Amino acid sequence: MAHPSVKSIAPANGNELALALYSVMQTIRQSELRLSKLFAEGEIPGFIHLSIGQEAIPGGVIAALEARDTVASNHRGHGHAIAKGVDLIRFFQEIMAKEEGCCRGRGGSMHVADAALGMLGANGIVGAGLPIALGSALAHQVQKTGAVAVVFFGDGALAEGVLHECLNLASLWKLPLVFVCENNGWSEFSPTSVEFAAKLTDLAKAFGIPAQAVDGNDVFAVYNAAQEAVSAARKGGGPWLVECKTTRIRGHFEGDQQRYRDTNEVADTSVVDPVTRFEEQLTVMGIAKSEIEAVLVGVTARIDAAVTAAHAGTAPSFAAAFADVYTAKA
């Protein structure tokens, strides 16, 4: 892992934990700001979905996981990959369509994955990570590994049938599965208020799944909720759900003009910005400004190096891609 491992820090050492969380959040934030620039410069094919404003959720949730735990992500998934520890160089190489990328340039932004880290992939289909995470939790349960699966899904997935199927089945089978909803209020180009009639925590409770809603822009709130959920799931208590209320500061995709949205909603992002908020909190905790700044300097240097390496990467081989539709015979 490129950033300090949060799990290796004694819970008593609040400052060290806080700085590790901050490092993860800044790595996500600065990586996405860089992706935004690279996209505008035409260095990234296709399209990308940024999670700027939502960094506290992958930061807080994945800090509560162990290395063996698995994660299924979604189209707005850069943060989940980075927090799970995907190598930054291979991350940028993938999104910039290079052979050296973690998926050899075949998936791009919407499909970043790392098998060795239990990162089961971002996903281009809304809600599709839900049954995949459920199946992963089933594998953990059958194999009695003690691992937990986590699925990150947006509020856009709330109206997908598989969410309802998965809440039901996870509860019936008491699977070690934690549902994490990143509720940013928008389902692509429409407010979720016109798309979802229920309240998610009520829905979870209807299936007998413990659920809590937290301020998803407060990384400690997310971390504490995730700790409780993950620990219960690991002990065999069955699935949990954490709904993290957050803010999508950018458009649905990069380049989205957001004509459907009142831009005043995000005019003053400092109120909601989880990174800014956390910096204030770090100061209150007595962490020196120089220490906070040093994190940013380190993160920026790593991103610079990753982007340089990505630019130096090679175009993927068509022959190799064509030969890899199926698993090669041993």
Next chain:
Amino acid sequence: MPELRFAHAINRALVDAMSADASVIVFGEDIAVPGGPFGVTRGLLEKFGADRVRDTPISEATIAGAAVGAAMSGVKPVVEIMFMDFITLAMDALVNQAAKAHFMFGGQFSVPMVVRTPHGGGIGAGPQHSQCLEAWLAHVPGLKVVCPATIADAYGLLRAAIADPDPVIYVENRALYAMKGELLEAPTPVDIGKGKIVRPGQALTLVTYGAMLSRCIEGANRLAAEHIDIEVIDLRSLQPWDETLVLESVSRTHRLVVCHEAVEAFGIGAEIVARMIEIGFDEFDAPPRRVAAPFMPPPFAPSLEAEFVPTPDRIIAAIRDVLA
């Protein structure tokens, strides 16, 4: 050799695979306590326990999607979709997830899952419980599709499918479940992608799979009385399919008919005929033909269904046309 039914051969393959490999698990609608809607999974729960043999709710999208996630996390799921018509509800998991994962993630993952699903008509099950949709799945890069026609292949192809590192759709024709046949004491897997010449002949190559095999053999046997010697090939595997075997046969017979129960348009037969024309054009002495279901939904009334599913008479008529 002991005699058993087609459904029991599938059951035996499941039992043997689960006995040989503790990572093989089975789940689907009504497959555990009830033993499957057609009894195919009977006894598995008692033998292997509730952890590895599970009844699911009626949630096809999640059954298939969970199989993908489980296969990516170290187990080998064999799931059942009760009727192939219901695979419509599982298509995201199969097409966008299972089929893509190995390629899309740069080879980091394999998805060793099997979907067992019955297809086919002849029992008056109507438009939503009779369809043969295997061509849809054979069209998707990343999926493998097999369809056994014999007792030995029912066993052997399922063992091969479970051992395969990639997602395999194992299509079993319901009309064959009660068919009896012999199985070796120690049956072996059947290579995916290998067809078989079931009946050698020189006059024409008749390619088929699944439940149409017996109708093709009946047609061929009736023509044999007229000294017309038809070569019948059982494809067994549809994706990949045994192009080499079919081309080799056509190179000897110079005539081709393809028969399947699925609708003719844009089907398996279309692919086989197109491919043979592309790579074997000079071998043909007559235009190839397809015998398949007409372009309509499967009807309910037995009188209608009898005309919908290809018959030995229709197969013989097509053969006569090609030989004329």
